[in-house]
Every structure is written in C-alpha cells, then in structure tokens.
Amino acid sequence: MTTLTRDPKGYYATLGLRPGADLSAIKSAYRSRVKTVHPDRNASSRAREEFQRLMDAYAVLRDVVRRAEYDTTGQECMDDDEELAEPGSIPISCSCCGSLTAQPRYVVYHTVRSFLVWAKTGRLEGIFCRACADRTAVRASIITWLWGWWSLPGLLLAPLALLRNLFGGSKPKRENGRILIRQGRAFLARGEMEIARSLALQAARFARQPDDRARVEDLMHATRSVTDTRRLKGRWSLGGGVFLAQVLPLLALPLTAAVFALIATKPWDQPVSTSGNIAMRPVNVGEIRHVAIEGLKIRMAPIAGAPVLTLLDRFTTVEVTGDTDTPEWVRIRTPSGVDGYVETRSLYAGSGARFKSQWCAENRGGPPGTGEVLSRRVSGDHRLLVHNEGRRDGVVKLKTLTGHTVASFYVPATYHIGVGGIPEGTYRIEFATGAKYSRGCGVFLDEMQAMVLPVTLTFKYVAPGSARSMTSIAEISLSPAPGDPVQPLALSTERFATDD
Incomplete structure (x- = not known):
C-alpha cells in the first residue's frame, strides 16, 4: 500500500504547502499565513471564511494522527470517539515509504547543527515502520556527527542527541497510544481480530489519559473472542546493525574529546605563567621589566620591612635604574617617576602585553549578568x-x-x-x-x-x-x-x- 498524495480538502494548499510536508513546515506556514488572513488585518469580505478554512486545515495537519489519516486515506479524518469497526477504515501507513505496517510508531529523532558560536536543534519525525525508522535514525545521527560539534553549545547538545537517537529516539506516549488504537480499530473493521487485539495490548502500554484507557478497554472488549494469546513479534527492540553503526562512533567519543583537549591545552607548549613565582634572573641597569604580582610594594630601602612608597598593579612597566648589594633586590622607577626598591623575583622580562593578554584570558571568570x-x-x-x-x-x-x-x-x-x-x-x-x-x-x-x-x-x-x-x-x-x-x-x- 502506498500513501496517497491527494489533497481533497485542500488543507495543504490552504497553507501553501505540498502534500506530505513535515510538522515544522506546517507550523511555519501557519504562522506566516495567519498574519495575512486574520479578519483584524484582512479587509476582504471573505476574510472570516479564509481564516476559518486556515484554522480547520491547521487543526488537522498539526495533529500527528489526524494528518496521517488524511495523508493515507485522502478522506475526512476519523474522530477518536467514532464507532470501533467503521466500515472502510484504512490502517495508517508509514509516512516515509507508504507501506502498511501493523506496528507503526510515531518517532522523533534529534539533530544538532552548529554555527560557530551557536547551535540549532532540529527534529526528523514521522509515523514510521521499523525499517524507515532505522534509516531516519542513521540520517539524524549522521547530520549531528557532521555538523553538531562546531560550537560550544554543540559540544553539549550533540552527544545528547546521539544518545537519544541510539536508544530509539523519542516516542511520545499520547500520540503513539492514539495511533495504535486507530490502527487496532482499522484492523478490527477489516475482520483481522488477532492483529486488532495485539495492537490493543500494545496501546495499553502507551495509554496514560483516562479517555485513551477507555478506548483501549473498548477495543479489548471488542476482541474478547480471540482465544489465541500470541502477539505480534516485537519489532521495536534495540539491536541489529543500525544500533551498532550508531554506538561504535560514540564509543570513540572519549578518545576524540581527549585529542581535542590536548590540542586546546598544548601541554607541550605551555607559556610562562605570570601568576606564580618567577625564577630570579640577573637584571641590567636600564632594562625594562614588568610587574608579575598584584599590589607590588615599592619600598624606600632594599629591606622587607622598609616603608612603602606606593603600590603597583600587575603588568605595570618599570625601568631598572640601579642594582643593590644583594641580587634579591633591585632599584626601579615607576611610570609616575617614583624611585624605590622591589624584589627581583617580582619582575619578569619579555613582552608585557603578551603575558597580560594571556593572564586576562586565563582569569576571565564567568560572564557578568545583566546590570551586574x-x-x-x-x-x-x-x-x-x-x-x-x-x-x-x-x-x-x-x-x-x-x-x-x-x-x-x-x-x-x-x-x-x-x-x-x-x-x-x-x-x-x-x-x-x-x-x-x-x-x-x-x-x-x-x-x-x-x-x-x-x-x-x-x-x-x-x-x-x-x-x-x-x-x-x-x-x-x-x-x-x-x-x-x-x-x-x-x-x-x-x-x-x-x-x-
């Protein structure tokens, strides 16, 4: 059986879409169309009629089960509370290949696409047979593997999406319960009681709402004459080649993360730290040095307890103006012209701007809040x-x-x-x-x-x-x-x- 592509009620045409469009396209088209046809903005005499038609189309197409029935039968959608064995009922088909399956599932697979500084999550969803669900899972995972890692948010979102796809994606209970109930009713109408009862048993695992439980009970009661307790073979368990194809790259993820961490930190090429002790080096008169510690005390004499003349901030540039009797102390002149003595180990040579830039980046801290x-x-x-x-x-x-x-x-x-x-x-x-x-x-x-x-x-x-x-x-x-x-x-x- 193949899915019909007719649009007899013109629902897709009302939204400006081709039959079979996915849910994201339907929602986007609705938001765009409702702005132009709303009676408050549209002065046409047919504004209310066009608006009501848009609302009717959206009410059907945004509903997973009703849209599937519309795509499959091309007819008016069954109501949840209609008769169990309505003549002419057609089972819902796979939205991907159009084949009839006794155990359809509404599955959502997750994708992540990164754009350097931000990441966008997406969904590949539909009512699938198991074979199409596996292919869609692999497709979603490939998209995430290729495009999900190139931003900081993507590094967090991509593994989550891959794990969710690995374990079968998301299967919303409400929608899947309704699908299985509808599928059971359709097979009941065709006289295939064993399949209908097996679908009722599957629907019972998804039904959470009181009205859904009541419909499952009605379907179980209608198939009470079935004495064969055999159930349909479960086709949605984990395993197989598709599972392995997704899990093997994930097993290599820690190794990949370790490689990226080594590249980012470059332990083999660590720059000189300006936040720790600096080895003493002989200084020459007239040499330019930079302050390596915060609040460096400029003293009147080369003695630890001598009076303090002023304090210097980290990375301040000073000039060496003289030496002392001990290599631990040196005489300097500050940018404001103050002459005094500091410990030699509190000064470092080299590019002050480079070390300052490095230190500022390492001590960046968390981003400030609004108005902080x-x-x-x-x-x-x-x-x-x-x-x-x-x-x-x-x-x-x-x-x-x-x-x-x-x-x-x-x-x-x-x-x-x-x-x-x-x-x-x-x-x-x-x-x-x-x-x-x-x-x-x-x-x-x-x-x-x-x-x-x-x-x-x-x-x-x-x-x-x-x-x-x-x-x-x-x-x-x-x-x-x-x-x-x-x-x-x-x-x-x-x-x-x-x-x-």
Whole structure:
C-alpha cells in the first residue's frame, strides 16, 4: 500500500504547502499565513471564511494522527470517539515509504547543527515502520556527527542527541497510544481480530489519559473472542546493525574529546605563567621589566620591612635604574617617576602585553549578568538609566573628578537598565565596549573600545518630603544618535582600566 498524495480538502494548499510536508513546515506556514488572513488585518469580505478554512486545515495537519489519516486515506479524518469497526477504515501507513505496517510508531529523532558560536536543534519525525525508522535514525545521527560539534553549545547538545537517537529516539506516549488504537480499530473493521487485539495490548502500554484507557478497554472488549494469546513479534527492540553503526562512533567519543583537549591545552607548549613565582634572573641597569604580582610594594630601602612608597598593579612597566648589594633586590622607577626598591623575583622580562593578554584570558571568570554591579565603593539613593543600543556589551564606570571609581556595572548589548545606589556628587562617565569581558583585568578581550562622555553628571540630595518624578532620573546612552550634541570622546583602554 502506498500513501496517497491527494489533497481533497485542500488543507495543504490552504497553507501553501505540498502534500506530505513535515510538522515544522506546517507550523511555519501557519504562522506566516495567519498574519495575512486574520479578519483584524484582512479587509476582504471573505476574510472570516479564509481564516476559518486556515484554522480547520491547521487543526488537522498539526495533529500527528489526524494528518496521517488524511495523508493515507485522502478522506475526512476519523474522530477518536467514532464507532470501533467503521466500515472502510484504512490502517495508517508509514509516512516515509507508504507501506502498511501493523506496528507503526510515531518517532522523533534529534539533530544538532552548529554555527560557530551557536547551535540549532532540529527534529526528523514521522509515523514510521521499523525499517524507515532505522534509516531516519542513521540520517539524524549522521547530520549531528557532521555538523553538531562546531560550537560550544554543540559540544553539549550533540552527544545528547546521539544518545537519544541510539536508544530509539523519542516516542511520545499520547500520540503513539492514539495511533495504535486507530490502527487496532482499522484492523478490527477489516475482520483481522488477532492483529486488532495485539495492537490493543500494545496501546495499553502507551495509554496514560483516562479517555485513551477507555478506548483501549473498548477495543479489548471488542476482541474478547480471540482465544489465541500470541502477539505480534516485537519489532521495536534495540539491536541489529543500525544500533551498532550508531554506538561504535560514540564509543570513540572519549578518545576524540581527549585529542581535542590536548590540542586546546598544548601541554607541550605551555607559556610562562605570570601568576606564580618567577625564577630570579640577573637584571641590567636600564632594562625594562614588568610587574608579575598584584599590589607590588615599592619600598624606600632594599629591606622587607622598609616603608612603602606606593603600590603597583600587575603588568605595570618599570625601568631598572640601579642594582643593590644583594641580587634579591633591585632599584626601579615607576611610570609616575617614583624611585624605590622591589624584589627581583617580582619582575619578569619579555613582552608585557603578551603575558597580560594571556593572564586576562586565563582569569576571565564567568560572564557578568545583566546590570551586574562589578564594583561599588560608596552607596547612595540616586538612580541612573543606561541605554546600550549597540551590538557589543559595555562596562560603565562612574568616576569622581579626581579619577577614583565610585561604581562600575555591566550593560549587555541592546539592553536598557536602571542602576541604583549612586551617592550624591559629580561624576565623569567612562565606558568601554567589546566582547569576552575579563573579570581578572576589568577589560574586554576582543574588540575593546573605551570612551568618555564630555559632560559630567551631578546627583544632589532630595528632601524626603519632595516629590520625585521618573522623568528627572539621569540618562546616558553608550551609542548616541549622530545628531545628538553629546558625543563620547575616545579614551585609551589602559586609562579606562586604571583606577587612580
């Protein structure tokens, strides 16, 4: 028996589809068509009639069982509560090859396609015979093996999809119970009582709803005269060549993951770490070195307990201006002109920018949340609205006129947030945009640009009895329109990351 491709009621034509379209295409076509034929948007005199016809078509085609009957018989669909042995009932056929099977199953196989930074899940579904189900499972797994691994989400979703396909895909109980009940009724109408009773026994394993259980009981009662207790041979158990074809690549997955981990970590080519102790190396006067630890203390004398002149941030570039009587200490000059002594092991030679970039990436931390306050030194009662209509995430800093950061917060791309807890005072607004924010360094690792607004914001105390209006809340935009008189000015990324 082959599946009919007729469309006597014009259901597929109403949706603008060819007969036999899958469920995803049906849903997509419905969402597109309903916008144009809805009476609220369509002024045609036939709008209500066209809308009702669209709803009738969608009601049949979105239902797995009713669509299968429509595709198989090309006639009006049977109702779930119609007579058990309706004359002329035709069993549901395989939606793939069109052959008649006594044990059809509605099966959903899962696919994953990766697009570098994101992954898209898909479904290959239908009412299958066992042979077509196996072929569809292999097809879904091949798609996932070829296209599912090329993004970080895909690395998580692809193994899950492969395992679900390996163990037979998803078999929704509600739909499969209804299919087996319909199939049993059709064989009962044809007088094939043994097959009808066996299908009723299979349907009992899927039926969970009270109405479905009642229909199974009716079918069991109608076939009570069958004395032969033999059942149909189960064709949906795991095993066979198809199972092995899917499980063997999965067994090799841990080895593949280990290879990728070795390639990613490159243990044979580890760069010098700037977060641990650094071996002492002789220094020469006039040599340029970089600070290897956070909060390096510049002392007045080459002694551990000598008074501290200032502190230096990690990766600060300094100049060696003299040596001492012991190789453990060296005299340096800071970028601000302060001369003092530090331990030689706290400085490293080489490319400061390369080591800093490496350290910032290794200490990136988790991605900040929307509106997350990254730092706050003082709190208050004022609020600020921030609009980031650009395509890159942003970090905003409120700095005093002397350059000290009062608060900093994270504003994702395309978001509009309100920030509270701002104390009274006058502040300069600095912000940076980019991707892959590093908590360890307070900078974006990719495409970072820093800006400063050419205006200041002043927040004043408001008496408790005074009325406050939302319209009086200060607002700033990280990407103002070209005609806006307040345009941000460029700022060096090093200056933005520095907190004086």
